[in-house]
Amino acid sequence: MTFRATQERPLKEPSLIFEVFEELRRQGLPLGLTEYLTLATAAEEGHGLESYAQFKRMCRLLWATSTDDFAVIDQAFGTIVDPWLEQEPLVQDTSPETDLPRTPESGTSKKEDRSRKAPLAQGKESVAEDSTLGQAKRVPLGGANPRKSTRSSRSGLHRFVMTPRWPVPLRTLATTWRVLRQPRRQGPAVEWDIEGTVHRLAQTGIFLGPVFRPAQTNQAQLLLLIDQGGSMVPFSPLVAQVTASLRLGGYRGRFTPWYFHDVPHPRVYARPMLVHGRLLPEVLDQQAGGTHLVILSDAGSARGTWERRRLEQTKQALTHIVRRFPNPVWLNPMPKDRWRGTTAEALAKEIPMVSWTARGFRDLVNHLRGMRRLPLTTGQQVSP
Known part of the structure; x- marks a missing residue:
């Protein structure tokens, strides 16, 4: 008894996860590294690997937000998974079969059995050769039109090491935040x-x-103004690491994030989706005394641009910030050599700006404590 690979077969090709991810991105689904790592982590824990149907269901749960996304995921599985399932070789059922005893009808039955054994043995050899050839030629990954793959058919070569390599380890950040204290x-x-x-x-x-x-x-409190969307999308994992390090460092419930897009003026928002907006002066006036302020943004350095409008509006926001907070700091995820010729270089002359390094975080905390004030960048004003 034989059967073909179906949607109920266990998932044996971990590389299919990345293939489906690439296909969904090509079809317009807004997926990034965070979404892929979420699915890969779930797969490492054994979720969704029971069958291809369970794998599709997990992709829907993690990535689909509407019925249109459901249709896109179904189309991607029809393009990637279904052709691969059709190329699965026939699998022989090894379960023993019980035959009823037969009695010879005539004396010629022995001769007939001998004549049948030879072609049967030849048939078994041919089937074994065909199955071996089919396994050697089978391509584990395919598209809508199956074609020869340039990758090796060995599934071990399709493994991707996606371990994050943070600029600053999480525990180092948490230890740095613990130095920022206001004992009461x-x-x-x-x-x-x-x-x-x-x-x-x-x-x-x-x-x-x-x-x-x-x-x-420790009663120290922190106000975070976080740039959201646009050029800050690649740095979303770093921003999440900062908030996680604050919780690990004992600041759970004592830091408040507010979000903006490019410029924290005139409004900032309580949610990352930029909803529930309020005027910046109102948010600043509601903070408790002694609260520290940190701005997280690339200030245009990620795209290497200089924008007069962005510079002027940010200066207006800094006017309200400096009036309320004596030691604000700007945390830039881009290295200092990428600030040159951008809006970030001009803003570094208005507010202390540090890069996303271990030394940068130490300087940031020391500046907030008032132990070592960061100097402003000097030099001629950048012109467009």
């Missing part, structure tokens, strides 16, 4: 105050028990 005593009195106990004993002459005081905790 707040909350219930749970800490033994030795000096207060001795002082009361000296005043009364009688030991009336220990004196307690509130514990000292």
